[in-house]
Amino acid sequence: MxxxxxxxxxxxxxxxxxxxxxxxxxxxxxxxxxxxxxxxxxxxxxxxxxxxxxxxxxxxxxxxxxxMFGRDGRPEIPRDQLRVRADELQRQMVELRTLRDVLRHVADCPAPSHLECPTFRKLMQAASRERLVYRPSRKSPRTR
Amino acid sequence: MxxxxxxxxxxxxxxxxxxxxxxxxxxxxxxxxxxxxxxxxxxxxxxxxxxxxxxxxxxxxxxxxxxMFGRDGRPEIPRDQLRVRADELQRQMVELRTLRDVLRHVADCPAPSHLECPTFRKLMQAASRERLVYRPSRKSPRTR
DNA sequence: GTACGAATTCAAGTCGACTTGAGGTCAAGC
DNA sequence: GCTTGACCTCAAGTCGACTTGAATTCGTAC
The missing domain is CATH 1.10.1660.10 (Multidrug-efflux Transporter Regulator; Chain: A; Domain 2)
Incomplete structure (x- = not known):
């Protein structure tokens, strides 16, 4: 090259x-x-x-x-670490989906206060069950 | 309460x-x-x-x-902002899926160097097309 | 009434991933 | 041969989201 x-x-x-x-x-x-x-x-x-x-x-x-790169500069990633990370991504996707649903619901729900909307509460609980909340955090990039 | x-x-x-x-x-x-x-x-x-x-x-x-909270402390989120964000999450999910696939492929591909594996290159290109790469970044939390 | 433990304040420190700025250097075009 | 502009170095600054530490103040239990 x-x-x-x-x-x-x-x-x-x-x-x-x-x-x-x-x-x-x-x-x-x-x-x-x-x-x-x-x-x-x-x-x-x-x-x-x-x-x-x-x-x-x-x-x-x-x-x-x-x-993840070997001395020669080529990718050299431990395979099982990759799989672990792939699985993490999988879980992360599930969380994002839940979150997306919550946001969409909140955007559309006509209830005066979401705190009183049963659907909202249900979604929140689902989110909690998935441990979407109260997680030690870590950085990753996002779109602006 | x-x-x-x-x-x-x-x-x-x-x-x-x-x-x-x-x-x-x-x-x-x-x-x-x-x-x-x-x-x-x-x-x-x-x-x-x-x-x-x-x-x-x-x-x-x-x-x-x-x-997103009004003066009374209750959620009070501009609805279209929420929808925008939900759509962003959607896109983020697609990216994560691609990425997950790349990782899984790399984990399983027997090619000596991924740089030479056509599947890898194809996935990378897909990732680029989705503009997975080269984006201005921003923070968001992750699991440890 | 005093010791204890949990909470307080405030300033400063931390972390990752860069960016910024001042001052310097070099290859190429005129 | 000199200007230009892109590059260089190195230290310091930035950003968000907290944490840490030292010195202090309470309420409660003994």
Whole structure:
């Protein structure tokens, strides 16, 4: 693959240079070297950045994501860890669905106070049963 | 409803006192007053805390959540904002599904390098098309 | 009446993931 | 050969959501 300098990588990936530098600093990506001052990257970095973005979307921290690449920079993820995470995503989806339903109900329910609406209360209870609430939290990205 | 002091609220809600104080400080919840030093809360606060937790799970910031309650402390959420958010959750679910599939594939694929596996590449492209990657990010909670 | 434990205040610290800013350097185009 | 503009470094700042710590104040039980 082609060699790209940081500006090109930034443009093609949508990841700004400061972030690319930061990623390099923490060892998440590696540059081939410099041309003058400019960092040069292997074209592969674009796919790697996609993986990183996906990992973030999946709720992995950068540190965890870094742990998923072997020394050669290729993905090297413990398979069962992946399955565990996939299952977590599955559960997360279920939660989101419940939540979506709650929001939709609240948007449509004509009851003066939701606190008195039985449907609302039922959904809330469902949410609690699923332990949607009162969970230790952790970060993951979202859309704006 | 009963009057609870902060310790009870903490115990029954799972939200620690320091967080309750913080929530009061930023105006997210209100105490009835004090008994000695101790904050007293209306029992309703428990449901409110559930709503707050749900809101967080939905990716609302505390500020946004605060905006969802009227002066009387009752939920008072702009309905179309709710629908917008529900739709966002919907999209988020689709992303999570794709991501889950990618993870499962990676876990099962025997190819030496995923970068060379056509299925992997296809899934990645699907993810990109869904704009799973390269999105401005924002916080939301996750399970540990 | 005093000791205890739980709650209080307030300022400061933490965490992850970046961004910002000041001041410096270099390759390419004119 | 000089300007330009994109890049560089390094330290410090930011953001949201809390937590921590030190010093203090109560109500309750003995």
């Amino acid at each position: 082609r060699v790209l300098d940081i500006g090109e990588v930034a443009e093609r990936s949508g990841v700004v240079p400061s972030t690319l530098r930061y990623y390099e600093e923490i060892g998440l990506i590696a540059s081939l070297g410099r041309r003058g001052l400019r960092r040069q990257f292997d074209g592969d970095v674009l796919l790697k950045l996609s993986l990183i973005a996906m990992g973030k979307a999946a709720g992995f921290s950068l540190e965890e994501i870094a742990g | 009963r009057v609870l002091d902060i310790g009870e609220v903490a115990e029954r809600s799972g939200v620690v006192p320091s967080t309750l104080r913080y929530y009061e400080e930023i105006g997210l919840i209100a105490s009835l007053g004090r008994r000695g030093l101790r904050r007293q809360f209306d029992g309703d606060v428990l449901l409110k805390l559930s709503l707050i937790a749900m809101g967080k799970a939905a990716g609302f910031s505390l500020e946004e959540i605060a905006g």
